[in-house]
Amino acid sequence: MMDASHDLPTTDGPDLDLLVCPTCHGDLARTGNQLCCGSCERCYDVTDGIANLQVARGFDDEDHLERWNCEECTGAHMIEHYMAPLLENLFPDADRAALRLLSIGCGVGVDVEMLNALGYRCHGFDVGNRVKSWAHRSNPRAYTRAAVQCMPFRDGQFDFAFLNCVLPHVGVVGDSQTVAKDYAEERARAIVETIRVVRPGGYILLSNPNRLCPVDLFHRRNEHSHVPRFHRPSEPFLQSFDDHHRAFVVEGGCRQAETLPPANFWGFSENSKSSRYLVGKILQASIRGYFDLLSARILAPLRRGALNPWLIVLVTR
Ligand SMILES: C[S@@+](CC[C@H](N)C(=O)[O-])C[C@H]1O[C@@H](n2cnc3c(N)ncnc32)[C@H](O)[C@@H]1O
């Protein structure tokens, strides 16, 4: 039987201008339904146009359509009301089509789709089950299955990379808030890789529930719980501002790290479980008001401490 993929035009299938071998960073070429490395000769499968370049441990989650629908809405809100204005501020005179953006652990991938629609060149990758959502995206070429510990990109290829609640989920057992024995090594590899693929002077944006705040509003103990997760500020699952500063600036050699105002990041979706209950709605409105307060310039120092539940850190590479 003839393999039609041999004759695919170069605009179909994985983006070979961008992707390299995740093992040795050699150039990849398409051979049938695989991408093969010209240097180390390893081959990687391509399924439905999406390359599987995962060579490190993945994320062992289960399908959860309700949660993914919710992430579709909160992600769209975040891009429109937070990320788009931030990018305008960081790159005021730039030609959007010349800027390379990377969504690390992009999940359902609405962020990638919207940023491309705004004229940026954005790529996303992930390893969990959320990759199934990419089949419905307008441009599957903008997505790759890959792990943050071993990225399939050249050094300094991106102007801006972002990890929206990804680092806490690297090095955990299954899809839990319990870390595996080697979690510190896995996260260290993820951080080294993130720094590697961003150009000097480019930016890395990290966001996650703040380890120092004992109330985690963004993870639940289990699927059926509506109650925020209470935890010790010393727990290893989450990160604090100092954790990021140490990893990226002190040890990673980046220029600086600062917290950003959390206002407008979270627009709680109408689809979310808590939006269906009056108590949930009141809680969401209070959280939004509190984030507006924490965004006042005079209160900026508080964002690093225990009073801030959602940490947003901008690292200058
Ligand atoms: C809480 S979700 C956030 C998804 C997305 N960034 C968003 O804001 O909707 C965490 C994501 O990290 C991804 N992830 C976990 N470990 C990863 C790894 N080692 N490499 C790449 N992605 C990973 C998961 O598959 C999941 O999509």
Ligand SMILES: [Zn+2]
């Ligand atoms: Zn190779």
